Amino acid sequence: MFKKILIANRGEIALRIVRACREMSIRSVAVHSVVDADSLHVKFADEAICIGPAPAQESYLSTAAIISAAEVSGADAIHPGYGFLAENAAFAETCANCNIAFIGPPPALMRLLGDKISARLRMAESRVPILPGSGRLESATDAIARAERIGFPVMLKAAAGGGGRGMKIVNDAESLPASYELARAEALAGFGSGDLYAEKYLPSPRHIEVQMVADAYGQVVALSDRECSIQRRHQKILEEGPAAVLTDEARATLFSLCERACRDLGYQNVGTFEFLFDRGNFYFMEVNPRIQVEHTVTEMVTGLDLIREQILVAAGVPLSSPFARRPRPRGHAIEARIVAEDPETFAPSPGRISALHLPGGFGVRVDTHVYEGYAVPPDYDSLLAKLVVHAEDRPHAIARLRGALEEFVVEGIATNLALHRRIVRDADFCSGQLDTHFLERFAA
Amino acid sequence: MFKKILIANRGEIALRIVRACREMSIRSVAVHSVVDADSLHVKFADEAICIGPAPAQESYLSTAAIISAAEVSGADAIHPGYGFLAENAAFAETCANCNIAFIGPPPALMRLLGDKISARLRMAESRVPILPGSGRLESATDAIARAERIGFPVMLKAAAGGGGRGMKIVNDAESLPASYELARAEALAGFGSGDLYAEKYLPSPRHIEVQMVADAYGQVVALSDRECSIQRRHQKILEEGPAAVLTDEARATLFSLCERACRDLGYQNVGTFEFLFDRGNFYFMEVNPRIQVEHTVTEMVTGLDLIREQILVAAGVPLSSPFARRPRPRGHAIEARIVAEDPETFAPSPGRISALHLPGGFGVRVDTHVYEGYAVPPDYDSLLAKLVVHAEDRPHAIARLRGALEEFVVEGIATNLALHRRIVRDADFCSGQLDTHFLERFAA
Amino acid sequence: MSPKKVSKSNPSDPFAARLGKVEALCELLHRQRLGELEYEDADLKIRLWLGSSSAGFGATAATEPAASAQTAASGSNLYVTSPFVGTFYRAPNPEAKPFVEVGDRVTKGQVLCIVEAMKLMNEIESELDGTIAQILIENGKSVEYGEPLFKIRQE
């Protein structure tokens, strides 16, 4: 087992990993930028190293600073969390070259799955349903021809994409060239590659995903499903599980095909298969080869510690008893992402938290790195806390979330608490009438 | 269903009940003494009424003040929590006379179970194993005769007793008269009745208890067992469940006999059967006809909300699906009672909490009415917070508790956090070598 | 000197100017999360101290009882507070006249009202001689323990 894990991240996920390490009696090393010195992950880790100034490029995204911190602290493994370097195959390779274990899938797989076009093709080979779509588009003219074969409307997507950048809906051939150039420019600016592909556009799908875990010996298990249809510009706001819309049969089918695809890939560590779900059909979107923000939903319904399992699998431990077969979920869990942003403009809202009260009690979990008096720096993403509730079924979970949101107090900075309070009282939300455009209609 | 519930209590349990009411869409009324105006149960309830000055006799123990508050607020039910009026049959009768539902068992049962001698006899009738013992003792001479029949050492106990008052261990006939007088005086002062009985004294038993629930229609279920051997002067400090020492067979036998006894009694609402466990044998101690502090342990392993079920049962709702049969426990839970007391003298330590950080994250639950800046009044018991952890087995739960205790910060007043931190690192505790004298040896 | 920015009062009034300064310093104290601040200049010397009243978040409770004593002093006015939770009645029965009205002179021991608790009608007596300055509760409304019922101007 690892002796010391360096956590190449910040915020709540860094604290989550510190806690997992502590429970496993593994020493933890927090790294942080100058402005994050007061964050809880720094206070609670066994060791802490300042690795650079506020800009992420010079701290949390700096391979040199992080590897150097691992070397001076003697860490034998690095947990990348999510975001930052978590899906960076080159970083994972550098870790391997420096004899530091990277807690994630093998770099070659990260590379394969990072290219959405190659991921699509590999999934098709494993008989995972994909949307009608194209390979790499050569030009706007090529794109028109392919789009006509697919049938409008289509979605142009960046091959290296993620998070909504470089994505454009195109309704007809006339408007395609302009959208093509725009998407190309965004993709180039965002990911350093302007490669695009096209997919059939679904007007009102649900976002359903499956949490996978796989060890180094070919054991693969689909742990649970989650629904994340409540998004704003492809950013998830509220996630829940199990997905209320799935029948037991649909779930079993979905789990089996994810397990088959993982086996075909030789997948290792945790990962998430994301799908669009429309009129009873699943369509593969992408695989996230890392832990996700909303892994907590799966933890609540299965009772299993995913971060610990991630570390165990990376250390070469085979999946053992509770992980070795599909767990039976208990009840329903919902996660609300509490972010520091202006409720009207959605602009980030950094600043000092002058008063804070976190909800508690039965079935209420809060993962956060902030506390009263903490100053939210303007340099990073705006996630303040994950409020996760668990109850025996969806209606009770909603009632619990409603109460917990009422108890949640953040003063000094703007947050999206009011938005969440509206969501949990919305009739469509309560009856489970969701799709990825829920929030658009909701805000209107 | 009730429209409005008055909570005749304070502290964390009052907040726990406020939360249950809110999730059930029942209005909650907090009552409080003058010094409790800033407590969280007052802030989070729908309504709050100041019922009297600091002394409990004139506020939380005042039947007139509480009934009057229920009448002016229009509450149709009263939840007594634990302590204060929770086991007061006369109060429950007054509620009934005022057409207010008392959320607890019928008053006649509370009266029967409140007299430990009559409770013992009723249990014996239901073939629940009891320790060799006596009925009411007539005199010191009578006590010697009975004790010799039982065999020394014996324990003298108050018939109306609880919490260790009026309890004396007697090793031989010579010392009996003095102990008899002392116990009698304590019992009279503490409970208004000097009635005593004698029981065989066990030198190193474990404390095992069973959480029961019963509806108004004869359905009775044993929900889970807990071990509470870690006590100081009969006050529980740390509770856990399921009890590691019980085999599946022993547990099934125990559950069946508790269910039978409940059925024989016509028991209703929640309640706890407490036993001493010694060399494979159970001996009935008492029934607590109310919710207990450590009900949280059962909630964590079963996933079921006991306060809600208590309210449902009191409203005449039959036990339904998850409660209607013995639930399968998941994992292991441990509760640490964090109290405001001097770690050396164990004297209460009231005062202002100048800094507070509560632990959080996966499998960590905190129930508390305090916050940073809150002043702990000197007038009531010293419980500040219940820290409850849940994990897939006992070793992982201990590891989680260890971490959560490290994160727990209370400044400005003395607490027993350091004692808990020592307990969770103790070799006997970790290997499950417990008995009710654990803390005595531990402190030595 | 231009205290306009910090004071909403008349800028020619030196005390208003000072009050404005104090206001600004208080804001600074809170914003900067200090515990204490001492300040001195030519015409102001002050020490601000964030004592125990800071009471965590939601600095609390509007309708707190003014005092637990039945008669609580405030200047030369005194308050008669309710000795228990219950329902406030100004008259012995719905048909009767109120025990007292604003402006009435009352003497120690005189019945002022009834607070009903558990069907018991408890007469509340004045503890001093004086004049009823204000009746603070409407007839038939519920009152908390310690809630002010009457303001009495003392002789």
Add this chain to the structure above:
Amino acid sequence: MSPKKVSKSNPSDPFAARLGKVEALCELLHRQRLGELEYEDADLKIRLWLGSSSAGFGATAATEPAASAQTAASGSNLYVTSPFVGTFYRAPNPEAKPFVEVGDRVTKGQVLCIVEAMKLMNEIESELDGTIAQILIENGKSVEYGEPLFKIRQE
């Protein structure tokens, strides 16, 4: 005296200027993680104290970098801080003499030490002329980003 940088208000207003100073001192108090600060000049005398109301629990943290600039001022002494996390070496190789010793005069651009990061030996140069007053890290020890390495007395 130049209150312009610290105050957003009218610099001709003495109180606004003083408030600006206080504000700046508060920021300094927090940034430098002081518990208390007393300050006096011709027209301002002040004491700031970070009492229990401050910064949540455990207001803490011992070994934080004094500054992120590579050369941070403090009186007439300046600190050379590490531009990255790595291992501090006083000499180019284990056999060689240290680049500098306490008491040495150094000039701008002169190599003071090496910080190794990812097997790369990074020479750290002085940014000013002065005398080495103190060497703050032992040879071979690891350093954080921004950690002070040398104290240099300025000419």
